Amino acid sequence: MGWRTIYITQKAKLSYKANHLLIQTNMDIKQIPFHQINCIIIATTQSVITGYLISKLVTENIKVIFCAEDHNPCAELNGYYNNIQRNQNIENQVSWSLPTKQDLWTRVVKNKLQNQRSVLVRADLSPSFLDNEYRFIQENDSSNREAVIARKYFLALFNENFSRGKDTKINAMLNYGYTILLSATNQEIIAQGYLTQLGIHHHSLKNCFNLSSDLMEPFRPFVDDKVFQKSDYNFDEYMKLELVDILNQEISYGSKTFILKNALSQYIRDCISYLDSNQEVEIKKVGFKDEE
Structure with a gap:
């Protein structure tokens, strides 16, 4: 092959x-x-x-x-x-153990929050509220620290009146960037012969991309960082190209430097191997390149 x-x-x-x-x-x-x-x-x-x-x-x-x-x-x-290999992959996916899925979700959430902290630091904003909440993360994020931190994080990053539910330029930029990430994640998961519908945390019957929504989480802060840097720009074709180009941004995965799209591919491969092997594969940290 x-x-x-x-x-x-x-x-x-x-x-x-x-x-x-x-x-x-x-x-x-x-x-x-x-x-x-x-x-x-x-x-x-x-x-x-x-x-x-x-x-x-x-x-x-x-x-x-x-x-x-x-x-x-x-x-x-x-x-x-x-299509024997794909059938075997899907059978493995259906059989992923609940403890392994929960453990991976805990790792995913922690990595996302670490990168959100980096975004705040890069923006010269205090991450103290995030540090305080981070200490209370439980297995499978059962206390939902991710959502609690997200509300405070976006208010700190943009302004105290900001809401993810409003029809604003900033939200349009964020949504466009997240869509680019979701698309790239969908392509990688399907290319590796697995179903995007069966997630480890997201389980919506209306979401065809539950697994993608799970595994893209640590990469969302790269979109947040770009939108913060370009928050004074109009949401036009130039800005769309800037958001698409996030896939070519250099980031770190473990001790190595990758462009984001290649890091995403390796990260997804490692996460799936982790689930298939019952936690016997190392999941490295996704991070900003200047934090190596």
Whole structure:
């Protein structure tokens, strides 16, 4: 099985040539050997793919994920006879133990709060209220410190009249950035052969992305930090590009530096391995690069 995830983000024609994926754009033509490819994510509705390539990808058991206009996955290509690995992954996911899910959620919440603290410090704001609440976090965050801190955190970061429920420029920026993160998280989870619907903490029947909503939490503060820095800007195309570019921001994961999208991919892989193996895999800390 290959190791590369191929992201198609611009208008392109995808076709087959001599056991290679052929990607033709207005600028150039690239060829990628099938044996290197694990998954192809077509993240734009401006691309086309030939029927012959589809049949070859199915034969080689290469996953293909199609995204809608909002960049969230809307469908995937599955052959009739070669989806054993994905079936096994889903069976594992359904069998994840409750204690392991709760332990991972505790780690996720703590990492998120640590990054929220970093955002406050970077903004020259006092994190004392967060430090006080952090001391009372319980297993599975059963006392819901995350929600308590979130209310105080956004008031401190933006202003005392701020509310996440209001139709404001700041909220539009935050929501757009979070949507970009959610989309990237959805793509990674599906690329690894798991269901986004089955979460470890979020369990809404109306949310198709419960697991994504869980695992993206430590990455939300990177959006908060960007929006705080750009809070005086208009929410226009420039600002949208700035928020999309968060995926290319350098951050730390453990002792190493990654661009955020690659850190997200490794983090999700580690979290899923942690759940599959009953806590036998190390979950490293996601953080701002300048805190290494």
